[in-house]
Amino acid sequence: MLNAKKLEEIAKQITDSVPPEVKNIAEGAEAKVKQVLQSQLSRLDFVSREEFDIQNQILMRTREKLEALEKRIEALESASSAQ
Incomplete structure (x- = not known):
């Protein structure tokens, strides 16, 4: 979802572009x-910045665990082949 502040800015820009004669109607229009x-x-498939950051942190931790497991497998394979 987009930031509520950004939505307010867009709505304000739209209402500011309305001629002064129509301002009374524009107050309710905003x-x-x-x-x-x-x-x-809300119909679009967006995620909030907070959700994105959380998923990014999860991905980073998963990547770190994967790299650690790859190193562990390499160590086990080299120890196995040395015997």
Whole structure:
């Protein structure tokens, strides 16, 4: 999901581009624009930054464990072939 602050900025830019005569209508439109943007973006397959960072940390730990296991296997194979 996109950052709520970014959504507010987009909605504000849209409402700021409305002519002054229409500002009264635009006041209610900003909330509606935010709601529509949030609804449409929630349909997309995004992950939050927090979720991404968590998965990235899990991947790094998994990679470290894999490298340690590969080294251990190499050591066992070389010890086995030396005998």
